Amino acid sequence: MIHVSMVVTGLGRVGGAFIRLLEEKADFCRLRFGLDLELHAAICRDGGLFSHKRHGLTGLGALSRGEVRTHPAWNAGLTLSEALSILDRGVLVECTPTDLRTGEPGLGYIQAALHAGWHVAAASKGALVLRYRELFDKAAERGVRIKCSGATAAALPTLDTATVALAGAEITAIDGILTGTTNHILGRMEAGMSFDEALREAQDKGIAEPDPALDIDGGDSACKILLIANSACGTELGLGDLPVTGIRGVTKADLDQASSQGKKLKLLGRLIRRDEAYKAEVGVFPVEPSHPLYHVDGTNKGIVFFTDTMGHVAVTGGKSDPRGTAAALLKDIINIYR
């Protein structure tokens, strides 16, 4: 049995879902993988829960966000670095919200973890997108790994497919529907709604965020295609390197024109190799019925890799909710220790 110390940063929807999943899957991970996954700290801005005991913090799954600060294990002002300095090395599970301007608070957390020789499984995108090379170099130097399935389309296995399932093949192009929200909205517009109506409906249903800009304007898809390209194709793309257009400008006339040619409009994150160099972009493209993503409708996501030796391989589906993201984090942790 391998004992794995874990610290979660961020106690929002994803962090909470991860803690609940961990309790649900503890026995399964022991039996199937020989892994004893022990949560020792759960940190947020003003402190954290901490337990040095064998098996760590337990019974947190049912805790509401309000109850965290009155829990017996709560330490006001506890920082991640303090927690890491006491614990045996393990995995930081980074679940804070994505900030594409500063990368914080995830950036500071990831840097502290790498400095302490901890592996990182990240669901937040900001730090990885802004400081990709620096953070992965640091991880290599410290002999630890950064995994970010949870940041690259949650339970849709984009990175594992690109780096494990297609190992040895060269990726010549990628097309990805990487955001369920925009795919849903485009589908509703195809059915006759205006953009504003479709967006409002998606917000009412909890599909779109209250501030939907990151999805709607393509920024979320840009982060994902960038992280996938950098991980799988050896690129060192930053957000400034790819043109990004969202779905705000899509009109009924655009949809009708695509439809008259038998096509659908999809917001795609794209990567294309030309003359040994890769170019990425995010935009709305017409997709033909023979394209593997043509039938990916509603809030579903999908990605297709075109390769030199394996033909094309498409992956579709995978839950996008906090539980799906938590499952992607758990998967990364298991694969780090296998």
Add this chain to the structure above:
Amino acid sequence: MIHVSMVVTGLGRVGGAFIRLLEEKADFCRLRFGLDLELHAAICRDGGLFSHKRHGLTGLGALSRGEVRTHPAWNAGLTLSEALSILDRGVLVECTPTDLRTGEPGLGYIQAALHAGWHVAAASKGALVLRYRELFDKAAERGVRIKCSGATAAALPTLDTATVALAGAEITAIDGILTGTTNHILGRMEAGMSFDEALREAQDKGIAEPDPALDIDGGDSACKILLIANSACGTELGLGDLPVTGIRGVTKADLDQASSQGKKLKLLGRLIRRDEAYKAEVGVFPVEPSHPLYHVDGTNKGIVFFTDTMGHVAVTGGKSDPRGTAAALLKDIINIYR
């Protein structure tokens, strides 16, 4: 740089394609993965090519089957065990034809490799299907690995998806179109051909084997779903444990009935978990438009995993020809050493 000794058994279409792919990908594997993949022997029934030199056998890619026995490196009567006894440990690349009665000659080759402490990447199914538990136990005992992506739908990443991309999720069901040949024939029958006409056309086009029984009668799909289930779900299924029906009995009336309900008929390898136990079967099932495999047509293959935490994840595409199988073998070797 890690030096990896390799021996190929079987010099047919898959073995030949693997040797050619290896020459094409040598530099890429050095640069991307730090792996120096060195082919030292290529063995068939009556002898083999052998070179103990650094970098091993080179320039074999262009060799026709007839030229093998007049090559300067040819050793009449050379056996795998002899070759393994001289070489540093590495990977056996098992490319002989599948024999579901005896498992030979692959079985003897795999046993010899495990005995000598070599890893195995297999494209043949017979030995693994007939002696699954015994061979994987032996590998565990010797501290080596058996990988069989090439035996489980070639470049369609069935096993990597199940075991890596979905790690930590519990698979509640699997549906797979695991044989391109039968999918193609059913599609042609939908378009109006009789079974015999569609089979003959597939044989004329090189899609179906001259002896198509293994595909047509479901045996090939049975081997694949069995290996996927045993690898991913911890089952210990043998061929006697699953009912297998092929496509020979499908009639125009069956197809018309499915079509009248908006469905298509597909030959599926299936696994279902009920009451903590898994049941596998192979047969022709009606598939609805909302099913992730409904649009997998022609010679394409696909597999969908239904899980407890990640929703469903479908993978489609992936080349089925010898080059696609060779790419799956290369992928397994890379992943063994990462």
